[in-house]
Amino acid sequence: MPAEDRPVYKGMDLFYCERAMLDAIARAGGIPFVIRITTAAREVSRTLKALDGVVLSGGADVSPLNYGETAQKPAWAGHPERDAFELAIVRAARKRRTPILGICRGHQLLNVAFGGSLWQDVVTMRDGSRVHRDASIYDDLSHTLSVAPGSRVAKLLGKAGELxxxxxxHQGVKRLGRGLIATAWAADGLVEAIEYPRDRFTVGVQWHPEWMDAPEQRRLFRGFVRVCGGR
Ligand SMILES: [Mn+2]
Known part of the structure; x- marks a missing residue:
């Protein structure tokens, strides 16, 4: 979170994680750590050695520069430093077979890490898209999801079909990254989950399971933590 004029930590850069994310990992049996943003290869590799799994959390837009476009609005330019760090983490984690769970921005970042591209703004750029973000109701905005039977995401949720x-x-997957498969969609056809079948665990979900009480969303975190624990 870049430095801004706020009452506490005035003018300071913050590395932050929203509480529900950490709580969801802990409730699923994991021990969550927030890690420092760095692109120093040695630190990335030493950080991963200390971890059983990586969650790429939500946040700023992915910079369009990372998928060969320029930001069509200054507000969509994203956070290139965080992108560079997370792209390095994905490369190193996959090499180590460390499980990766991408959530919202993390799901989009994963797609970009595999060479895919994003809609810079789904509702204005993608024909026939519904609204996927409403600042006034925030996580009360919901839509249906169709989950591919037999997919990793279906197994994690313990459910396929509609939920x-x-x-x-406001961003979304446009061109799917190489080797990734889409395994859940909104009713307007937008990809809402991706996975890389040949990795031990590389999964992205466009929604925020950490903000949902539904049993299938808790199952998703338990399934991730279980794989992290080698089971
Ligand atoms: Mn959506």
């Missing part, structure tokens, strides 16, 4: 999830994003 309801929250929607708090």
């Amino acid at each position: 309801t999830i929250n929607s708090i994003h």
